[in-house]
Amino acid sequence: MNFNHSAIESLRERSIVTLKKNWREGFTVPSANLYPFQWLWDSGFVSMGWSLIDKYKARLELETLFGAQWENGMIPHIIFHNDSPEKQYFPDAKFHGSEASDLSPKHVKTTGMTQPPVLGFVLEFLFENEIDKQKYLDFYRSAVKSVFRFHQYLYQNRDPKNEGLVYIRHNWESGTDNCAVWDSVWARYSAPTYDFVRKDTLHVDQSQRPTKKDYNYYMNLIELSRNCGYDEQKMYEILPFLIQDPLFNSILAKSNQCLSRLSNALDLPELSVQFDEWYAKTAHGINTKLFDDVLGQYTYFDLKNNVQISEPTAMGFAPLFAGIASEERANKMAELILSKHFLGENLDGYLCPSLGYSSSAFDPVRYWRGPIWPHINWLLAIGFKQYGFLEIAEKLRNDIIELSVKKGFYEYFSPIKSEEFKIGYGGEDFSWTAAILLLIME
Ligand code: 9YW
Numbered sequence: 001m002n003f004n005h006s007a008i009e010s011l012r013e014r015s016i017v018t019l020k021k022n023w024r025e026g027f028t029v030p031s032a033n034l035y036p037f038q039w040l041w042d043s044g045f046v047s048m049g050w051s052l053i054d055k056y057k058a059r060l061e062l063e064t065l066f067g068a069q070w071e072n073g074m075i076p077h078i079i080f081h082n083d084s085p086e087k088q089y090f091p092d093a094k095f096h097g098s099e100a101s102d103l104s105p106k107h108v109k110t111t112g113m114t115q116p117p118v119l120g121f122v123l124e125f126l127f128e129n130e131i132d133k134q135k136y137l138d139f140y141r142s143a144v145k146s147v148f149r150f151h152q153y154l155y156q157n158r159d160p161k162n163e164g165l166v167y168i169r170h171n172w173e174s175g176t177d178n179c180a181v182w183d184s185v186w187a188r189y190s191a192p193t194y195d196f197v198r199k200d201t202l203h204v205d206q207s208q209r210p211t212k213k214d215y216n217y218y219m220n221l222i223e224l225s226r227n228c229g230y231d232e233q234k235m236y237e238i239l240p241f242l243i244q245d246p247l248f249n250s251i252l253a254k255s256n257q258c259l260s261r262l263s264n265a266l267d268l269p270e271l272s273v274q275f276d277e278w279y280a281k282t283a284h285g286i287n288t289k290l291f292d293d294v295l296g297q298y299t300y301f302d303l304k305n306n307v308q309i310s311e312p313t314a315m316g317f318a319p320l321f322a323g324i325a326s327e328e329r330a331n332k333m334a335e336l337i338l339s340k341h342f343l344g345e346n347l348d349g350y351l352c353p354s355l356g357y358s359s360s361a362f363d364p365v366r367y368w369r370g371p372i373w374p375h376i377n378w379l380l381a382i383g384f385k386q387y388g389f390l391e392i393a394e395k396l397r398n399d400i401i402e403l404s405v406k407k408g409f410y411e412y413f414s415p416i417k418s419e420e421f422k423i424g425y426g427g428e429d430f431s432w433t434a435a436i437l438l439l440i441m442e
Contacts, residue, residue, distance in 0.1 A: 003401055008441055011405065016053055018409055018434035019046065023057065026064040027081065031411065031427030034203045036088050038079040040065065041175050042432050044118035045375050049435025051126045052442065058126055059139055062119065066146045068110050071103040072232075073153030075119070075146075076110035077172060090199045096222060101230035112222075112230040113170045116248050117154065119147045120255020120275075124262045141266050144259060148271055151256065151278060157232040160303075164278075164285030165244040166252060167303050169235055170221045174245050174315075176354065176368040178210035180361035181300045181309050182217075185241055188305065191220035208365050208425050217241075243309075244301040246290050250318035251379075253282040257322065283324035290319075296332040298325075312341050312356025314376050320383025330387040337384075337392060344416065350399040351392070352380055353415040364414040365425050371412040374400050374436040381440070397440045409433045 003011075022028050027038040028046045035042075043061050050058035068079040080093040093109035104110060127133065127140055158166035168174050171182050194216055200209050210218070221241055228234035236242070260275035292299040292308065297316040300309045317333055319325045325333065336342065341356040343349045354368045354376065355361060363369045377396045385393035403413040403424065410424025410433060 003398075003405070007405065011401065011437055012441060014409065015049070015434035015437045018429050019049060019053070019431060019438075021429060022431045022434075024081070026060050027079070028057075028061060028431050030431050031429065033088060034200065034411075034427035037081060038064065040075055040077050040115035041118045041375075044122040045378075045432045046435045048122055048125045049431075049438045051129045052438050055126075055130065059136070062122070062126075062143060063139075065119075066143065068105050068108050069146055069150070070101070070105065070110075070153075072157070073149035073151075074103075074114050075117075075150050076104075077113050077115040078111045080109040088199050088202075090196060091219060091222060095219070097226045098230065100226050104230070111172075112225055113173050114150075114154075115173060116175045116251045117147075117150060117255050118251055119143075119150070120257075120259040120262075121251075123147065124258035127262055127265070137266060140262070141268065144263055144266060144268060144271060147255070147259060148274070151252065151259075151275075154252065155278060157236075160236060163244075163289065164281030164283075165249050165289060165301070166282075167242045167244050168248055169239050169242055170225070171218060171241065174243070174248060176247065176315060177218075178214050178366070179311075179313065179315070179368045180355050180359055181243075181311050181313065182241070183361060184307075184309055185243070185302060185304075186214070186217050189240055191216040194219045204426055208367060210367060240304060242303040244285075244290065244303055245315070246286065246298040246300060247315035247318045249282055249286050249290075250298075250322040250324070253279055253286065253319075253322040253324055256282065283322065286319050286322075286324055287326075291329060296336045311359050311361075312336070314342075314352040314354045314373070314380065317352070317380050317383060320387060321379045322383075323386055325387070327387070330389075334384065334387070334389045334392060348417055349415045350403060350413065350417060351396050351415070352377060354412075364416050364421060367412070367426070370415065371425060372399070372403065372415050373412050374404075374433045378436045378439060400436065400440060404433060404437055409437075 029036050030039055030042040043065050047058045047061040069075050096111045098104040098110050098112045123143055130136055154166045225235050256275045256279035260272045263272035290298045292310045295310050298319050299316055302309055341358045344357050350372055353370050355370045361369050377400045381393040381396040407424035409429050411426030411430045413424050414421035
């Protein structure tokens with residue numbers, strides 16, 4: 001599909017309208033009805049989008065996030081700024097019960113978990129786009145220090161074997177909620193059945209969402225964590241879900257690399273040295289522990305059960321984004337993404353399905369079990385481009401543009417090109433879709 005100048009212009013206009021519509025006082029909601037609060041990694045991507053059209057909002061978005069940072073440095077995954085939309089979303093602030101921890105902020109309610117640490121590369125992007133860098137040095141210095149504390153929290157609390165790989169302790173921390181990789185973790189135990197009314201299915205058809213059974217596991221992990229008072233050591237000892245995730249760790253590595261450069265630019269050399277050390281350590285951990293030679297891709301490690309979990313996923317390409325894969329591994333991954341595992345039997349699908357077609361759990365519309373996600377494409381396009389795979393990068397970028405033009409500003413899209421999947425899926429007028437379009441049309 002060819003995009004002429006006016007098509008691109010109208011897409012840009014629509015992106016701006018969408019972001020403005022989703023702006024609240026000091027932050028952007030991912031989607032007005034489905035997700036009415038502030039989510040960490042959404043805010044990061046959205047802030048980069050804002051920085052191209054309204055730099056004040058870009059900075060404010062992050063400042064609001066930092067305002068909810070926990071005393072131990074954790075930046076939480078959701079900040080419940082406003083009580084009233086709780087009717088629209090479950091599990092609500094009460095269920096998360098972050099006040100069970102002495103370390104949670106008391107002026108605002110948050111969840112007791114985090115999300116992929118995107119803020120490092122986000123901050124560097126914002127700084128590079130500033131016109132008057134001098135004027136905002138204080139903001140950037142303070143922001144870098146906040147993210148430093150966040151990464152320090154991750155390394156001190158989530159890397160028990162000092163491998164440079166931090167673990168996630170809830171599937172929502174991955175950002176990829178119902179990823180098929182967790183199925184083997186759930187299969188090892190049964191979660192109680194919770195009596196609750198789901199709100200997500202009021203807005204989006206049940207067929208596109210995680211199942212009720214999955215939700216019982218999600219709720220159970222929260223309940224167990226809350227009962228530990230969100231004490232990291234206690235949670236480490238009892239939680240059945242401790243995963244070293246290639247996307248989370250690659251994002252952490254990339255952020256460290258960006259923050260090292262940014263710290264130097266801000267005259268914070270001692271922080272830069274630490275970010276470099278963390279980058280090298282995590283790159284090493286990812287390369288020594290997470291690559292699966294048979295699959296030809298990076299994969300996940302279940303720390304609780306001491307076993308690697310291999311599924312073909314879009315997330316398994318993420319080390320390319322952090323520039324930590326060898327040329328040889330990058331070649332293998334380029335081969336894999338262009339194979340039927342990711343393009344479908346006829347090699348004619350859109351890139352990049354969150355779960356490969358060859359997985360038995362593949363489902364083209366069910367959230368993270370097949371569909372394409374705009375921000376993942378953005379990050380993979382950068383990764384493949386860095387290694388010289390320009391056509392793959394171009395396809396990752398163009399497919400998102402084409403899908404948004406044809407289907408709208410949805411949360412995610414089916415990878416299959418067919419009349420059966422003529423619409424987008426999940427929330428509409430989605431903030432990160434708008435922000436990513438602004439970024440890839442730059
Ligand atoms: C949920 C807001 C969030 C994203 C996640 C996505 C979804 C929330 O929405 O999770 O309740 O399921 O999976 O990555 O941050 O857009």
